[in-house]
Amino acid sequence: ETGVTQSPTHLIKTRGQQVTLRCSSQSGHNTVSWYQQALGQGPQFIFQYYREEENGRGNFPPRFSGLQFPNYSSELNVNALELDDSALYLCASSLEPQETQYFGPGTRLLVL
Amino acid sequence: KNEVEQSPQNLTAQEGEFITINCSYSVGISALHWLQQHPGGGIVSLFMLSSGKKKHGRLIATINIQEKHSSLHITASHPRDSAVYICAVRGGAQKLVFGQGTRLTINP
Numbered sequence: 612e613t614g615v616t617q618s619p620t621h622l623i624k625t626r627g628q629q630v631t632l633r634c635s636s637q638s639g640h641n642t643v644s645w646y647q648q649a650l651g652q653g654p655q656f657i658f659q660y661y662r663e664e665e666n667g668r669g670n671f672p673p674r675f676s677g678l679q680f681p682n683y684s685s686e687l688n689v690n691a692l693e694l695d696d697s698a699l700y701l702c703a704s705s706l707e708p709q710e711t712q713y714f715g716p717g718t719r720l721l722v723l
Numbered sequence: 724k725n726e727v728e729q730s731p732q733n734l735t736a737q738e739g740e741f742i743t744i745n746c747s748y749s750v751g752i753s754a755l756h757w758l759q760q761h762p763g764g765g766i767v768s769l770f771m772l773s774s775g776k777k778k779h780g781r782l783i784a785t786i787n788i789q790e791k792h793s794s795l796h797i798t799a800s801h802p803r804d805s806a807v808y809i810c811a812v813r814g815g816a817q818k819l820v821f822g823q824g825t826r827l828t829i830n831p
Binding site: 644646648652653654655656659667669699701703709711712713714716717719 | 727753756763764765767768771811813820821822823824
């Protein structure tokens with residue numbers, strides 16, 4: 612059984628560009644949640660996907676969008692990147708939305 | 724005021740000491756999580772609890788729903804326990820709300 616994996620591990624982009632981050636959920640998990648963690652801060656909830664549908668969203672603008680595939684892997688897309696988008700992006704998968712979340716190693720994004 | 728407050732923000736102790744990290748929250752919750760984050764970012768879920776007390780090895784987590792307070796205790800602390808410990812609560816909309824974290828350093 613593999614754990615939660617994320618790709619890429621690190622990424623550098625410039626303002627205005629678009630980025631896609633990927634997350635493979637743990638085997639058997641149908642729920643993926645995405646979080647943004649700025650340096651020195653706790654993670655902030657972006658959104659959650661359950662069985663390919665968005666199942667809750669935090670206070671992030673529409674340029675943050677997501678997708679969940681039939682195999683329950685997920686993507687986070689960010690358009691029109693801003694400097695403040697520089698952060699560690701974490702995904703977590705769970706058996707069901709209310710169950711314990713298992714976190715991936717994160718993708719560290721730097722926007723210049 | 725943040726919905727989830729942790730104290731202390733930083734804690735340095737000697738190997739073997741008993742450690743307590745506190746978490747207070749201001750919203751109604753269905754569950755509270757304690758997480759451990761090591762340098763580099765990886766997060767490990769330690770506990771999920773909605774009442775009472777849970778124990779795993781040298782770690783103990785307690786929650787008092789009436790007082791909206793939880794504590795994480797580490798007995799016989801070890802340098803490998805050095806990490807950031809994060810409290811997170813599950814409220815509505817499947818949303819986890821995180822505290823700022825407590826940076827724990829255990830010196831040999």
